[in-house]
Amino acid sequence: MSSLRSLDENLISHIPPFRKLERVDIREILDAATPKRFSAGQAIFEEHEPAERFFLLLDGHVRVIRTTAAGDQVIARHIVSGELMGIAPAIGRTTYPASAVAIDDCLVLFWPTNLWQTFVAKYDGFATETYKTVGERISEANNHILELATQQVEQRVARALLRLAIQSHRDTEEGMEIDFPLTRQNISEMTGTTLYTVSRLLSAWEKQGIVTSGRKKVVVTDLGKLKTLADLDPMGDS
Amino acid sequence: MSSLRSLDENLISHIPPFRKLERVDIREILDAATPKRFSAGQAIFEEHEPAERFFLLLDGHVRVIRTTAAGDQVIARHIVSGELMGIAPAIGRTTYPASAVAIDDCLVLFWPTNLWQTFVAKYDGFATETYKTVGERISEANNHILELATQQVEQRVARALLRLAIQSHRDTEEGMEIDFPLTRQNISEMTGTTLYTVSRLLSAWEKQGIVTSGRKKVVVTDLGKLKTLADLDPMGDS
Incomplete structure (x- = not known):
């Protein structure tokens, strides 16, 4: 001690x-x-x-x-x-x-x-x-x-990323980088989604300039668009 | 007072x-x-x-x-x-x-x-x-x-009914009757499932002698089979 x-x-x-x-x-x-x-x-x-x-x-x-x-x-x-x-x-x-x-x-x-x-x-x-x-x-x-009971998978994944980005990020030139290692498998385990679906969504969002992702890294490059996907605050208290 | x-x-x-x-x-x-x-x-x-x-x-x-x-x-x-x-x-x-x-x-x-x-x-x-x-x-x-993240819909509905039957039932000649009004819509709102799926499952289970159900009533007629469907206690502490 x-x-x-x-x-x-x-x-x-x-x-x-x-x-x-x-x-x-x-x-x-x-x-x-x-x-x-x-x-x-x-x-x-x-x-x-x-x-x-x-x-x-x-x-x-x-x-x-x-x-x-x-x-x-x-x-x-x-x-x-x-x-x-x-x-x-x-x-x-x-x-x-x-x-x-x-x-x-x-x-x-x-x-x-x-x-x-x-x-x-x-x-x-x-x-x-x-x-x-x-x-x-x-x-x-x-x-x-x-979320699990009422939302579509796209919205659930968007909300999970949004929550992590707000909870714990560093600002980089690219955008808001979630500041700990995060794999696609992790995201699938957070959202009750298959790995395939997570990969499909991240690739689509990357093309739309919303996120970029590496092997253990996710950067939110357009927070506004991610919020729209997540349909922020549907419960009024989250 | x-x-x-x-x-x-x-x-x-x-x-x-x-x-x-x-x-x-x-x-x-x-x-x-x-x-x-x-x-x-x-x-x-x-x-x-x-x-x-x-x-x-x-x-x-x-x-x-x-x-x-x-x-x-x-x-x-x-x-x-x-x-x-x-x-x-x-x-x-x-x-x-x-x-x-x-x-x-x-x-x-x-x-x-x-x-x-x-x-x-x-x-x-x-x-x-x-x-x-x-x-x-x-x-x-x-x-x-x-449950929502990892289980198939059949298992989720079986678990929801099992939990209610254990929590609050009266014993009748038919079996364990959940002792308050419970509609298919309610079950769908408990399990994040469509009304159609709940109806389909209850009909199938009725044919198999596992439950009977009326408009606001559900009776578990074969608890053992319902437990098997629910795959009881997969978390080890529920």
Whole structure:
């Protein structure tokens, strides 16, 4: 933990669940944390395993994956830096409901799950902010259901790319580059679509100047057109 | 509220969020509640409206519905007696994320939302149990996503019927009758399927002796075969 002591309180003081806390509380929380690095492809936690720790992603990108018994994978969401993950106790669970896999090199802090109740009881605003996070994830899941149930595949893929581009991008000369590795297979697992369909759509959109894509890279080159394809905000609250 | 004072504490003392409470607490909670009846088809609360109240369904069945801007409806879930609903504060929201519509005659209790924090702070076990409820709803939503993304339509419809039959049925000579009005349109809105496909499947299953169905009625006549169609438990935790 010596490397952590050199980390400044500013590292987490801006993150919503910790934003209302005094410096002394933040120091206490950091002292109870263990930092850990994961490299691309490593599992941070696994679906169905006992949720012995909860995590804060400080740097990097994480893919949340669920797998059916038949072996089909669905990407439930992406987590970007500043988000809590593996917060099973916030939803009354003792096992992780999904797996979390590092997409690129990640730095996380983790705490033993038995500290969760302490954090909730002791730190002002921690509970409220984390339940807000839980609520946002329910909304996301419900929007995903609406999309899968009512939208055509073209719209679903457009919305998935749009959401990722807004959530996590770097601006380049080409346009908004989604700033972590993203393959066509990943996109198919996010949208319940075949790899063939994703490839067909991306090729068509590339010809129309809406996106460009490489092996693990997607750049949105015309955000306006992508929004039109996605028919943004059909639910009024997404 | 005079009608409520005659209601016994036993009415809610067995329901998980209230199960650990003393009689005196339950009396206090009932005294703060307002009872209300809704008839079939009435909205109990509406999507996007300010969440001024939270509810406990004491009797009846409720359908939770989300509507897209294009007017497509998706049935997110069904609520049976003993469940809390409209618990926006538990997920950090100030508006209802969906509409709740009475399927049959319903009796609910409601409380002003500003009492939520009081209940959480004051009543032992209330917070833990409600966060468990929230967690179950996230799991449900995520399972629904997996189904929509990976399963064939036949399996999705079979799973939807199986889930309803297990959640809420009466045993009749014919079999397990889903004990609230359920149309083919409802089933299509639960599964992201066309009405035509639902009708085709139900007709085929009726010939195979798996279900019988009337205008607003579905009876599961061979649970084992329905389970086989649904390929039960492919996620290992549903």
